[in-house]
Amino acid sequence: HVETQLDAAGVHLDFEAEGLQRRLDPSVESTVFRVVQEAVHNIVKHARARNAWVRMRADNGLVKVSVEDDGQGFDVQGFFELANGTQSLGLLGMRERAELLGGTCSVTSAPGRGTRIDVEVPVAPSD
Numbered sequence: 001h002v003e004t005q006l007d008a009a010g011v012h013l014d015f016e017a018e019g020l021q022r023r024l025d026p027s028v029e030s031t032v033f034r035v036v037q038e039a040v041h042n043i044v045k046h047a048r049a050r051n052a053w054v055r056m057r058a059d060n061g062l063v064k065v066s067v068e069d070d071g072q073g074f075d076v077q078g079f080f081e082l083a084n085g086t087q088s089l090g091l092l093g094m095r096e097r098a099e100l101l102g103g104t105c106s107v108t109s110a111p112g113r114g115t116r117i118d119v120e121v122p123v124a125p126s127d
Contacts, residue, residue: 047071
């Protein structure tokens, strides 16, 4: 999904995954997919990026995902203070999805400096 969306937008993708030798619990897989999907949507729609990096890693009982771009960035604090609900639903949704599984989601960005989304969720083994 990530490669298809970014290729179509002309954004070069650097993807890396490590420590993911088995399937995750469906709720974890779904959360990770939806968060990455939203982050990529934001890159395509808003970032004006040339490059994107997606890193996924399972480590010490956590799945850690980072989605970063070299786009135009934005003022995170100002965005959430001024957002009128629908503008921030995607970012808020990412955070809510991670928190529902006992995880975290952070957004780091600044105008002219790209954006980075970091998500960590506990791994629940799939039987």
